[in-house]
Amino acid sequence: MASESRDIFSGRSSVKEFLFSKSGGKSVEKKADLTLQSTRDALRSRFPNAIWNPPFVDNVLSRLSGADRFGTIFVKIDPFDGARNPKQETREGLVLDLAGILEGLCDKNDAGWGPIDADRFGCYFVGKTDHECLQTGQAIQEELSKRRKETVSIGVAQYPTLNFSRSQVFENAVKALDHAAFFGSNSRIVFDAVSLNISGDARYQEGDVEGAIREFQAARKLDPKNINVHNSLGVCFAISGDHQRARECFEQARWIDPGEGMAVYNLGLLSLMAGDREAALSLFLESDRIKEGVYEVVFQIGRLYLELGTPENGKRYLKNAVRIRPASAPAYRCLGECSIQMNRIDEALSAFQKAVKLNPNDAASLSALGCLFQKVGENPEIALSFCQQSVQISPEEGLFRYRLGELYFRCDKFDEAKEELKAADRLGHDAKDLLKKIEEKLEGKAHDNGF
Structure with a gap:
């Protein structure tokens, strides 16, 4: 079982040449509608006190209007045995066992529970913190393991958190559940800055840059020293054309961790976009010293040396670029241009032919x-x-x-x-x-x- 300590932002991606840390691990699956009326009827018959009137969140909010603090747990049934469509009797037994565990825990507390959709259940606990709810989530998983081999994942959030409204806390629990999906089955996660970073990344990939900015800004409030959040927010501002705010984010990431090469590289891109090639080259070289062997970095260094009239230096970096990424047509093209400037026609022909073969x-x-x-x-x-x-x-x-x-x-x-x-x-x-x-x-x- 994985919790909050694992670094899932080890992957690196580029967007319009900017570098950012991209969520790794398993992607969050879209839920298949596995609801069968017989299962729902059996569940409702055995647990009439559950929250049945949809939507679940609206129903719960009416009960929590006066609560100063509450925690919420979202429980998702994990895929089991690799099957997306388990046999009905297996699924129905799992749903009934899980419901029995949730009702037993809620009966002992000032709490309530109910189904959200075919694969997810929600619970609320008045007066409990997120970490207390995380312990309750562990109890749910452990009790289920005594009865069945199937597993569930847990996402937890609490009110109050920052300036999130009561309804947004339930959205945060969903984000924590999505966060948990990156650790595989039987995981449990408390909503945190990484949950928002994952959500921001997903919004960015969907083309919702403004939504991504909101997620990253909230993540920055939760964890002001998270360099990935600062860097990702900077990329969003840069792509949106707000280069000043982008620079501030990259500088902040660099200040937090001077050994963070991505932020230095992104500052170099901003300098390049502003027309200051010498400053850009200096920053790219600094990024390369921090971490060698990053394709985007060595490619930009090679291309700038070429543009600044020192093709022999450019060729050295561009050869490294094609070694790192052999399928890079732009790197081969720039390598060909270096060879032309050095009057090495045969080498230039070879490089351009490789570029055309690739593209x-x-x-x-x-x-x-x-x-x-x-x-x-x-x-x-x-x-x-x-x-x-x-x-x-x-x-x-x-x-x-x-x-x-x-x-x-x-x-x-x-x-x-x-x-x-x-x-x-x-x-x-x-x-x-x-x-x-x-x-x-x-x-x-x-x-x-x-x-």
């Missing part, structure tokens, strides 16, 4: 391959084909249009060259000199033909 729609690598194939004397039609594909994929990229126009020019396809070069010039890539050469060529041909 056939990598327009930049296709365009570069076209230029290189022309440079080494390959069949010009092959070179043209690569450049044509790049323009088909990214027609608004002036450089790609220029390269295609230049190849048309070299193949004496002047009309096609003019069309591409004019497009390149219109898109901001200066093509006036080459267009002038084409006009001179066309004038020369006209003169030779006697016009």
Whole structure:
């Protein structure tokens, strides 16, 4: 049985290049509707004093309107023997045994219980704290183990907690139950900052960034020193465009733990987005010193060295990037660009070919391959084909249009060259000199033909 001590935020993920700690372990399953009328009828017949009028929470809240403190326990039947649809007699016996345990505990306290849905039951205990309820949850699990091999998981929350309303405390118990799911069957968890972090992560994955921010802000109030919460909140602010608040979150995480490489890396991304490449590179290098071998970090370092005109340094980091993540087309593309700057054409060709093999729609690598194939004397039609594909994929990229126009020019396809070069010039890539050469060529041909 796992409780609150296990670190479930060991995984790392990137969102639009920002790094954050992502909930690991088992994902929370959507509940299947296994309710059978016969089971419900048997339960209601044997336990008429349970809270039956739905919804459960609304019914309970009316009973707790005057309570200054109460604890709540949500109990979920764990999947057993890997079966999602257990035999009816097995399930009915389990439900009745569990209900008997809950009623026995509630009868001894100022408490109540009832079914929430097919797999979950809820209890409330007036005057009890969350940790007292956690002990009660343990008693439920232990008593059930004496009767059956099947297990249940427990999520616990209490009122008051921060500024959560009475109804939100029941939502917190659900979040604790979802938190418990990451530890497997027969787990029990008290609602805490990690529960909110998991909930925030889930909201983010669903595209609800504002909802994620609310969860992470509440988690920060519960545990102000949780670096994962600060970092995750910072990522949400950054993605939302609030870079100042994002920076404050990352700086806070860095202050709490100077050895936290993700926050340093994310500060580097903010500097890069602000156009300060030197500051970004310094922060990326600091992040790499804290923890080596993180793909996103070494890739950004290699790319920045390339952009800052030191391709030999960039190549060293980018080779490490493709070693860490061999399926990274962007890393191979940047490695190819480093090799071009170092005039190592064969190495550049190899890198760009690998990039295109990994991502056939990598327009930049296709365009570069076209230029290189022309440079080494390959069949010009092959070179043209690569450049044509790049323009088909990214027609608004002036450089790609220029390269295609230049190849048309070299193949004496002047009309096609003019069309591409004019497009390149219109898109901001200066093509006036080459267009002038084409006009001179066309004038020369006209003169030779006697016009």
